[in-house]
Amino acid sequence: MSNTEQAVQVIVTLPKEIYERVARTAAGEQQQLEDLLSVLIVEGLDAHATVRELLEHVSGQYRARLIREGKLDQSADEVLQELRTVREQIASELYPS
Amino acid sequence: MNSIRHETVALDTNVFVFALRKEAAYPACETLLFDKLSELQVYIPLQIFVELQRNLTGSEMRGVLRALLRAKTVTWEYAPAPAELTAQWERQGAKKGDAVIAAHLEAAQIRYFISENRHFLTELPASPFQVLRSEAAIQLLK
Numbered sequence: 001m002s003n004t005e006q007a008v009q010v011i012v013t014l015p016k017e018i019y020e021r022v023a024r025t026a027a028g029e030q031q032q033l034e035d036l037l038s039v040l041i042v043e044g045l046d047a048h049a050t051v052r053e054l055l056e057h058v059s060g061q062y063r064a065r066l067i068r069e070g071k072l073d074q075s076a077d078e079v080l081q082e083l084r085t086v087r088e089q090i091a092s093e094l095y096p097s
Numbered sequence: 098m099n100s101i102r103h104e105t106v107a108l109d110t111n112v113f114v115f116a117l118r119k120e121a122a123y124p125a126c127e128t129l130l131f132d133k134l135s136e137l138q139v140y141i142p143l144q145i146f147v148e149l150q151r152n153l154t155g156s157e158m159r160g161v162l163r164a165l166l167r168a169k170t171v172t173w174e175y176a177p178a179p180a181e182l183t184a185q186w187e188r189q190g191a192k193k194g195d196a197v198i199a200a201h202l203e204a205a206q207i208r209y210f211i212s213e214n215r216h217f218l219t220e221l222p223a224s225p226f227q228v229l230r231s232e233a234a235i236q237l238l239k
Contacts, residue, residue, distance in 0.1 A: 046163055051131060051132070051134045051135055051164050051167045052131040052132060054160060054163055054164045054167070055116070055117070055130060055131045055160070055161075055164050056131070057160060058117060058157050058160035058161055058164070059116070059117045059118075059119060061154075061156060061157055061160070062117045062118070062153065062157050063117070063118065063119065065154065065157075066118065072118070075122075076115070076120050076122040076123060079111070079114060079115070079118070079120070080111060080213065080214060083110055083111050083114060083148070083152075083214075084192075084194070084214070084216070086110075086148060086151055086152065087110070087144070087148060087192075087194030087195070088192060088193060088194045090144065090147050090148055090151060090194065091144065091193040091194035091196075091197045092193065094143070094144070094147065094177060094197070095177065095178070095180070095183065095193065095197060
């Protein structure tokens with residue numbers, strides 16, 4: 001796993017057929033088997049989560065990043081202005097005149 | 098005003114950003130996205146998709162995309178906005194970025210654009226779609 005500092009090691013017993021499917025998929029996607037298993041577990045949990053739970057998780061990540069970047073205390077008007085600037089930048093990139 | 102329950106609506110980037118920030122000045126954005134998404138038929142034009150990518154990390158973006166799959170329907174528009182319609186909206190006074198979105202919405206015949214951007218209303222007074230604040234959109238789901 002890439003983020004080993006916050007990882008917990010677990011031992012899982014899988015049916016051989018399932019293990020072989022995961023191994024084949026990991027090889028096909030050039031991923032480490034343990035990374036793919038992590039992704040599959042997250043996706044499985046997400047399937048049971050509500051929209052709010054999914055977005056609360058994203059919101060937590062996003063707000064933590066904004067705090068690190070010193071941007072969470074921006075006013076709503078500043079955010080809107082920044083979004084307008086980004087909109088014009090992207091439009092100029094996608095549709096150069 | 099009609100209900101938007103059976104209408105496809107486009108969501109502006111600022112609705113996503115204010116919802117995820119939990120912006121106190123725009124609490125309806127969080128309610129709409131977090132609690133009402135499964136009742137919405139959502140249209141995401143290319144411009145908005147790229148704006149979301151620009152504002153979010155890969156992991157954050159994947160989370161938003163997973164949530165969007167829970168909408169009643171979601172339509173992704175990967176094609177660029179029609180050039181002639183974009184130019185037309187620019188001639189009517191819209192900034193290029195807003196003109197692109199207006200062109201996307203007009204081409205896809207989307208009647209409602211949910212946005213907290215007040216400039217849309219002043220720039221495009223005669224648009225074929227209605228600009229709704231999130232709060233109004235929630236009311237129109239009742």
